[in-house]
Amino acid sequence: GAGVSQSPSNKVTEKGKDVELRCDPISGHTALYWYRQSLGQGLEFLIYFQGNSAPDKSGLPSDRFSAERTGGSVSTLTIQRTQQEDSAVYLCASSSGGGSWGNTIYFGEGSWLTVV
Amino acid sequence: QKEVEQNSGPLSVPEGAIASLNCTYSDRVSQSFFWYRQYSGKSPELIMSIYSNGDKEDGRFTAQLNKASQYVSLLIRDSQPSDSATYLCAALGGGYNKLIFGAGTRLAVHP
Numbered sequence: 001g002a003g004v005s006q007s008p009s010n011k012v013t014e015k016g017k018d019v020e021l022r023c024d025p026i027s028g029h030t031a032l033y034w035y036r037q038s039l040g041q042g043l044e045f046l047i048y049f050q051g052n053s054a055p056d057k058s059g060l061p062s063d064r065f066s067a068e069r070t071g072g073s074v075s076t077l078t079i080q081r082t083q084q085e086d087s088a089v090y091l092c093a094s095s096s097g098g099g100s101w102g103n104t105i106y107f108g109e110g111s112w113l114t115v116v
Numbered sequence: 117q118k119e120v121e122q123n124s125g126p127l128s129v130p131e132g133a134i135a136s137l138n139c140t141y142s143d144r145v146s147q148s149f150f151w152y153r154q155y156s157g158k159s160p161e162l163i164m165s166i167y168s169n170g171d172k173e174d175g176r177f178t179a180q181l182n183k184a185s186q187y188v189s190l191l192i193r194d195s196q197p198s199d200s201a202t203y204l205c206a207a208l209g210g211g212y213n214k215l216i217f218g219a220g221t222r223l224a225v226h227p
Contacts, residue, residue, distance in 0.1 A: 035217075042204065042217045042218055043206075043217040045216065048214050059214075091160075104162055105150075105162070105215055106162070107160050107161070
């Protein structure tokens with residue numbers, strides 16, 4: 001696609017429910033990132049994919065969070081048993097390389113998650 | 117110590133003035149640095165990237181990098197009200213796998 005596409009754009013869920021957030025990166029981009037941004041805060045790194053593997057998942061805040069990527073393209077971030085502190089915008093980004101020099105990282109519009 | 121630090125602001129400048137945004141980073145291994153602009157409720161968009169010591173100019177924007185001091189800055193000349201946004205500084209670290217972001221500086225340009 002022309003840009004990084006994320007869905008849903010907005011999600012309101014009840015505490016304790018599971019949610020899935022989807023990211024469709026720019027066509028041909030091998031690197032994919034998930035970040036989280038709470039209201040008024042900076043971007044918090046969650047996980048990085050190179051192809052289908054995740055060499056860096058150091059930012060996942062707990063074992064309730066998991067992510068996968070299939071076919072070197074679409075990625076899904078799953079949050080199990082959601083808590084109110086999970087409320088944030090979840091941003092997906094992609095780049096043509098592993099974030100090395102000159103490989104610009106482009107962001108999607110984000111999925112706004114509210115846990116009530 | 118946070119890996120990338122920025123003054124949260126707000127930085128308020130009059131229209132037409134130069135806005136100066138600053139950032140420091142802790143990881144000496146970092147080689148690539150980026151400035152993103154984020155409007156309220158929107159995702160970050162890349163403004164500038166810089167990899168070498170010195171200045172890099174693009175239109176009204178100039179990025180400055182000093183690796184010895186671990187310091188990155190962004191100058192915005194002839195500031196416009198439309199420049200009002202949060203500016204995020206980012207460093208490529210962690211084995212070049214990820215961008216580490218600062219918390220951002222909020223800029224307000226008033227007419």
